[in-house]
Amino acid sequence: MEIRQMRYFMEVAKREHVTDAANALHVAQSSVSRQLLQLESELGVDLFIREGRRVKLTPTGKLFLARVEQIMHMIGEAKREVQEYLEPEKGTIRIAFPISLAAHVMPTAIYAFRQRYPEAKFQMKQALYRDLIDGVIYGESNLALIAPLPAEEKKIRSKLLFTEKIVALLPIHHRLARQPAIRLSELKDDPFVTLPEGTIFREIVLNACREIGIVPHIAFEGDDIDALKGLVSAGLGVALMPEVTLVDIIPQSTVKLPLIEPQVSRTVGIISPTQRKLLPTEQLFYHFLSDFFADWNRIP
Numbered sequence: 185m186e187i188r189q190m191r192y193f194m195e196v197a198k199r200e201h202v203t204d205a206a207n208a209l210h211v212a213q214s215s216v217s218r219q220l221l222q223l224e225s226e227l228g229v230d231l232f233i234r235e236g237r238r239v240k241l242t243p244t245g246k247l248f249l250a251r252v253e254q255i256m257h258m259i260g261e262a263k264r265e266v267q268e269y270l271e272p273e274k275g276t277i278r279i280a281f282p283i284s285l286a287a288h289v290m291p292t293a294i295y296a297f298r299q300r301y302p303e304a305k306f307q308m309k310q311a312l313y314r315d316l317i318d319g320v321i322y323g324e325s326n327l328a329l330i331a332p333l334p335a336e337e338k339k340i341r342s343k344l345l346f347t348e349k350i351v352a353l354l355p356i357h358h359r360l361a362r363q364p365a366i367r368l369s370e371l372k373d374d375p376f377v378t379l380p381e382g383t384i385f386r387e388i389v390l391n392a393c394r395e396i397g398i399v400p401h402i403a404f405e406g407d408d409i410d411a412l413k414g415l416v417s418a419g420l421g422v423a424l425m426p427e428v429t430l431v432d433i434i435p436q437s438t439v440k441l442p443l444i445e446p447q448v449s450r451t452v453g454i455i456s457p458t459q460r461k462l463l464p465t466e467q468l469f470y471h472f473l474s475d476f477f478a479d480w481n482r483i484p
Contacts, residue, residue: 275465
């Protein structure tokens with residue numbers, strides 16, 4: 185079995201058409217067909233149901249495809265690892281992150297890292313909380329920024345980067361806008377804007393409300409933190425926000441106020457697998473983050 189055969193097999197399986205696969209691979213259709221026949225002969229099974237040049241995987245072919253994808257992923261990782269050992273400053277970092285870190289934390293960290301290592305590359309993916317953890321465990325990414333840090337998981341290691349306060353963001357003409365700080369209970373009758381269901385930050389907001397015995401009226405949902413800022417700026421509701429997302433600028437027509445009862449915070453950290461070693465460029469970024477966020481507990 186050759187790498188070329190596995191590449192051809194994966195392309196045909198994806199496109200379900202031999203000629204289309206050959207065009208994508210920039211080889212002759214006859215070459216693709218020949219390699220597939222040799223592969224099936226070697227394995228002693230049919231991998232495809234053929235209808236002219238259009239094909240579909242057999243049940244055995246589907247099983248084989250899953251294994252081939254794993255093999256090709258491992259080969260790609262091996263090549264990347266060798267290249268990065270030679271030049272870690274030019275490698276690629278695969279990292280995932282949640283919605284609530286997309287607006288400020290993630291881009292700020294990447295910008296600072298690339299100021300130091302301008303040839304480093306990133307493959308980034310936004311995901312929900314549980315998907316971030318599973319992605320690191322099962323190899324979709326080797327690193328994930330996450331908030332809050334998860335409870336102990338055997339297959340991941342967690343490192344705290346900083347702890348941030350959660351603050352209230354109110355429309356500028358809100359009745360409480362001129363107070364130096366507010367209690368969360370003072371917002372019990374206000375419409376709230378939050379992130380969508382399934383996001384962990386929404387759960388932080390709801391848990392803070394439950395702690396003091398209120399059920400917030402969620403009037404609007406925003407897809408990300410910037411959307412929440414816009415909704416508050418438009419006067420459509422109030423929001424609880426990670427303070428770090430308001431460090432650079434407070435949106436027009438809004439005011440940021442500390443919460444004094446209860447005081448709400450969340451941990452922000454990075455997770456990595458216990459059963460795989462980070463590649464050199466990923467190790468470089470991992471240690472960079474530790475230094476970069478060392479002072480973030482003291483947000484002005």
